[in-house]
Amino acid sequence: MDLLLTDEEKMLRHxxxxxxxxxxxxxxVREMETDAKGYPPLLWRKVAExxxxxxxxxxxxxxxxxxxxxVGLILQxxxxxxxxxxxxxxxxxxxxxxxxxxxxxxQAVLPAVAGxxxxxxxxxxxxxxxxxxxxxxxxxxxxxEHFVINGRKLFVDNFVAADQCLVACRTAPASQGLxxxxxxxxxxxxxxxxxxxxxxxxxxxxxxxxFDNVRVSRSSLIGPLHHGGPIIERMxxxxxxxxxxxxxxxxxxxxxMAIEYAKxxxxxxQPIGAFQSxxxxxxxxxxxxxxxxxxxxxxxxxxxQGLRASVEVSQAKAFCNEKxxxxxxxxxxxxxxxxFMMEFDLHLWFRRVSAWTxxxxxxxxxxARIAHALIDSPGRVILGRSVPVEAEA
Amino acid sequence: MDFGYSPQQEALRRDVRAFIAEHxxxxxxxxxxGASEGFGVGRSIARGPLVSQxxxxxxxxxxxxxxxxxxxxxxxxxxxxxxxxxxxxxxVNIAVGLAGSGAPAILAAGTEEQKRYFIPKLISGxxxxxxxxxxxxxxxxLASLQCRAVREGDEYVINGQKMYTSAAxxxxxxxxxxxTNVDVPKHQGISIFLVPMDTPGITVRxxxxxxxxxxxxxxxxxxxxRTNETFFDDVRVSRTTLLGAENQGWGVGSMGLNxxxxxxxxxLISVRRDEDIVxxxxxxxxxGYSPADDPAIRDKIAxxxxxxxVCRLMTMRSMSIVEHGGNFTYEGSAEKVWSxxxxxxxxxxxxxxxxxxxxxxxxSPRAVEKGIFAHNxxxxxxxxxxxxxxxxxRDQVARRxxxxxxxxxxxxxxx
Numbered sequence: 001m002d003l004l005l006t007d008e009e010k011m012l013r014h015x016x017x018x019x020x021x022x023x024x025x026x027x028x029v030r031e032m033e034t035d036a037k038g039y040p041p042l043l044w045r046k047v048a049e050x051x052x053x054x055x056x057x058x059x060x061x062x063x064x065x066x067x068x069x070x071v072g073l074i075l076q077x078x079x080x081x082x083x084x085x086x087x088x089x090x091x092x093x094x095x096x097x098x099x100x101x102x103x104x105x106x107q108a109v110l111p112a113v114a115g116x117x118x119x120x121x122x123x124x125x126x127x128x129x130x131x132x133x134x135x136x137x138x139x140x141x142x143x144x145e146h147f148v149i150n151g152r153k154l155f156v157d158n159f160v161a162a163d164q165c166l167v168a169c170r171t172a173p174a175s176q177g178l179x180x181x182x183x184x185x186x187x188x189x190x191x192x193x194x195x196x197x198x199x200x201x202x203x204x205x206x207x208x209x210x211f212d213n214v215r216v217s218r219s220s221l222i223g224p225l226h227h228g229g230p231i232i233e234r235m236x237x238x239x240x241x242x243x244x245x246x247x248x249x250x251x252x253x254x255x256x257m258a259i260e261y262a263k264x265x266x267x268x269x270q271p272i273g274a275f276q277s278x279x280x281x282x283x284x285x286x287x288x289x290x291x292x293x294x295x296x297x298x299x300x301x302x303x304x305q306g307l308r309a310s311v312e313v314s315q316a317k318a319f320c321n322e323k324x325x326x327x328x329x330x331x332x333x334x335x336x337x338x339x340f341m342m343e344f345d346l347h348l349w350f351r352r353v354s355a356w357t358x359x360x361x362x363x364x365x366x367x368a369r370i371a372h373a374l375i376d377s378p379g380r381v382i383l384g385r386s387v388p389v390e391a392e393a
Numbered sequence: 394m395d396f397g398y399s400p401q402q403e404a405l406r407r408d409v410r411a412f413i414a415e416h417x418x419x420x421x422x423x424x425x426x427g428a429s430e431g432f433g434v435g436r437s438i439a440r441g442p443l444v445s446q447x448x449x450x451x452x453x454x455x456x457x458x459x460x461x462x463x464x465x466x467x468x469x470x471x472x473x474x475x476x477x478x479x480x481x482x483x484x485v486n487i488a489v490g491l492a493g494s495g496a497p498a499i500l501a502a503g504t505e506e507q508k509r510y511f512i513p514k515l516i517s518g519x520x521x522x523x524x525x526x527x528x529x530x531x532x533x534x535l536a537s538l539q540c541r542a543v544r545e546g547d548e549y550v551i552n553g554q555k556m557y558t559s560a561a562x563x564x565x566x567x568x569x570x571x572x573t574n575v576d577v578p579k580h581q582g583i584s585i586f587l588v589p590m591d592t593p594g595i596t597v598r599x600x601x602x603x604x605x606x607x608x609x610x611x612x613x614x615x616x617x618x619r620t621n622e623t624f625f626d627d628v629r630v631s632r633t634t635l636l637g638a639e640n641q642g643w644g645v646g647s648m649g650l651n652x653x654x655x656x657x658x659x660x661l662i663s664v665r666r667d668e669d670i671v672x673x674x675x676x677x678x679x680x681g682y683s684p685a686d687d688p689a690i691r692d693k694i695a696x697x698x699x700x701x702x703v704c705r706l707m708t709m710r711s712m713s714i715v716e717h718g719g720n721f722t723y724e725g726s727a728e729k730v731w732s733x734x735x736x737x738x739x740x741x742x743x744x745x746x747x748x749x750x751x752x753x754x755x756x757s758p759r760a761v762e763k764g765i766f767a768h769n770x771x772x773x774x775x776x777x778x779x780x781x782x783x784x785x786x787r788d789q790v791a792r793r794x795x796x797x798x799x800x801x802x803x804x805x806x807x808x
Contacts, residue, residue, distance in 0.1 A: 001395060001396065001397065001398055001399075001402075001473055001709060001712070001713065002394065002395045002713045002716065002717075003394055003395075003396065003706065003709050003710045003713045004394065004710070004713045004714070004717060005394055006394065009394065069394060259795050259796075259797065262797060263796070263797065263798065270798075270800055271797075271798055273791075273797040273798055274797065274798040274799060274800030275800055276784075276787075276788065276791075276800065278797075279787065279788060279791030279792070279795075279797050279800075280784070280787040280788075280791065282790075282791050282795055282797060283723075283727070283730070283787040283788075283790035283791045283794070283795070284730075284787070286723075286727070286790065286794065286795060287727045287730060287731055287790065290707070290710075290724075290727060291703035291706070291707070291731065294703060294706035294707065294709075294710065295699070295702060295703065295706065297394055297396070298396045298702075298706060301394060301395070301396045301397075302396070305397065315698075315699045315702055318695070318696070318699055319699050319700075319703070364692060366695075367691075367692050367695035367696055367699075368688075368691065368692070368695070369695075370695035370698060370699065371691035371692065371694055371695040372691075374671050374694065374695065374698060375671065375674060375675055375685050375691060375694065378675075380668075380672045380675075381668055381671050381672060382668060383664055383667065383668055383698075383701055383702065383705055384705050
């Protein structure tokens with residue numbers, strides 16, 4: 001038990017921070033808000049040289065085989081800098097292919113990801129936005145050596161930048177639990193595939209994606225047919241905890257800006273940071289970020305040990321959703337009117353953190369999962385011991 | 394980072410649990426309930442013959458003072474092992490740890506003679522300290538304390554009054570903060586004395602808490618039914634009772650308070666009701682109604698559970714910092730804000746889960762779990778007041794942790 005970062009972990013964080021401070025000024029963040037693809041390909045290749053996309057991928061596919069905790073540390077720094085790169089969606093999809101794909105699928109996808117030549121994303125949510133498998137209606141129907149996909153996916157991150165997309169489809173009727181779902185790797189240039197850009201709070205690239213008789217080969221099926229549910233669940237869990245890391249990095253930076261501002265902004269004859277009303281807000285902000293970070297690191301660490309971390313992931317996301325939103329709101333409060341101005345950078349963090357709280361499960365949904373694990377199984381609970389977890393109800 | 398326990402630590406936890414299952418008989422629990430001062434954070438539970446016997450057995454296992462040096466009666470073990478033992482015993486309302494005992498401060502600031510004299514007996518339980526900090530006019534602004542210690546040759550003569558000296562009626566000694574210089578800024582004229590309670594001139598008077606009549610069940614957060622005020626009337630003590638240098642008591646005391654907070658006791662008093670309410674709703678109904686089926690209650694329980702995990706993780710972080718040499722900047726203070734406030738949120742939320750049953754105190758017909766949730770409502774907020782209030786702790790996070798400037802403060806009366 002040692003909750004502090006090791007020297008190696010600190011070094012990784014430090015290197016990433018220095019790199020992004022040099023490479024990612026807020027002018028770039030602003031510029032990419034109106035860019036068609038939303039990211040600079042040159043920077044994508046540069047971070048591949050640092051090994052970011054392939055950090056937790058196997059070495060034989062050009063990765064570094066490092067723990068997921070390291071990916072979390074990188075995404076924290078990516079969030080801190082708000083770097084406009086499709087890192088989160090690419091890593092979440094690539095890790096799923098690495099753990100669930102066939103050798104041929106891995107060979108076909110992962111080296112290009114690790115090399116910074118490819119962008120990935122994944123598509124789960126549909127019109128019913130709940131974080132549940134029974135909301136999936138997009139269906140894939142077998143047709144000889146192919147499947148034909150029809151349906152609509154919403155809130156697909158970086159679809160306009162992505163080369164390939166992991167798509168959760170219904171291949172059998174929804175029965176109990178996770179049954180009837182399959183995961184396909186779909187080329188985003190496939191005929192019949194189109195996207196409608198959504199205009200978002202974060203001004204990031206999210207799409208509604210329409211599948212109109214999109215034909216994919218049988219070899220693009222990731223994992224078992226009809227029983228892709230657990231794979232999808234694990235992909236979403238990883239994506240969720242990594243999003244927490246990204247949110248926390250951005251939120252900490254946002255809080256630091258408020259704290260710095262409070263040190264030099266003078267009112268009533270002294271820096272506003274000398275007033276206890278402001279000091280106590282700032283103390284709460286840091287305490288909440290620390291709390292979210294501890295929950296997130298624990299979830300990542302458990303995943304690295306090969307342990308189930310569903311409850312830990314939900315703990316982290318529910319907590320981060322509410323506390324990160326509160327922190328960026330309080331930071332706006334400390335800044336006063338200037339935070340509302342387009343030319344002042346603070347809103348870049350405020351808008352993104354807020355948007356990320358709404359993705360990959362709301363506080364209510366995650367708490368419902370936790371309550372289910374705590375209450376609906378027999379036996380007494382003890383804090384710090386694993387809670388019995390059943391498959392999703 | 395590493396969030397797991399080593400196999401040796403897991404084995405230790407199993408051993409302690411097995412020991413508890415074997416030795417914590419209903420007779421022992423009865424004795425504890427009869428003699429209880431309520432579970433605070435220290436070792437203030439009065440020991441009857443069965444509990445004394447139990448402590449002897451715990452000592453024989455080498456589970457007392459694990460992380461203390463062998464030469465002072467400890468085991469030269471690691472802090473995390475000590476934590477594990479503390480946690481398991483605290484869950485059955487037995488305080489084996491040395492939080493609130495004064496031992497951490499004596500180990501850090503005491504003379505060799507003091508360490509040899511006090512620490513082994515604090516570990517064994519032969520000695521115990523009452524804490525003499527607060528005064529009628531010095532609470533959060535502790536440095537304004539007025540209790541005087543005047544040097545006369547090789548002795549000090551102490552006069553003054555201390556409040557909330559909880560264990561003073563059972564303790565062998567008091568850890569006393571007194572003013573030794575009135576001509577310097579208030580923080581620079583304070584010293585700490587380790588005073589035997591049987592010194593002539595000390596008078597202890599009870600102060601009854603809101604947990605008295607009926608008394609809180611074991612395990613209640615700040616369930617103590619009694620504390621004290623302690624008067625010092627020309628109390629003469631030897632120079633050797635001074636802990637650390639004369640007039641350096643503020644630093645010694647702050648450091649001691651920080652060390653005293655780290656551990657299982659402070660953490661558990663903030664989270665035990667979270668476990669209790671989950672376990673209770675799983676097994677009980679009011680007639681045909683189960684609160685476990687109410688979506689609003691389920692949502693609240695999950696929210697509290699997450700917060701409780703943050704309490705646990707902040708404690709583990711503090712433990713990690715201690716293992717790395719104890720260089721706290723703001724983490725201990727942050728934990729001392731988060732955990733007590735969480736304990737209060739839980740206690741209050743539970744009242745709204747239990748509705749009218751939430752009012753019923755220990756001994757009442759239809760009381761839920763001996764009324765522990767009702768008693769906890771009365772006690773939980775105390776943990777946000779004692780040992781540095783949450784407001785003072787937030788000041789420390791902001792100033793020490795975040796580097797925010799000290800503001801103008803209203804000037805208080807000179808002592």
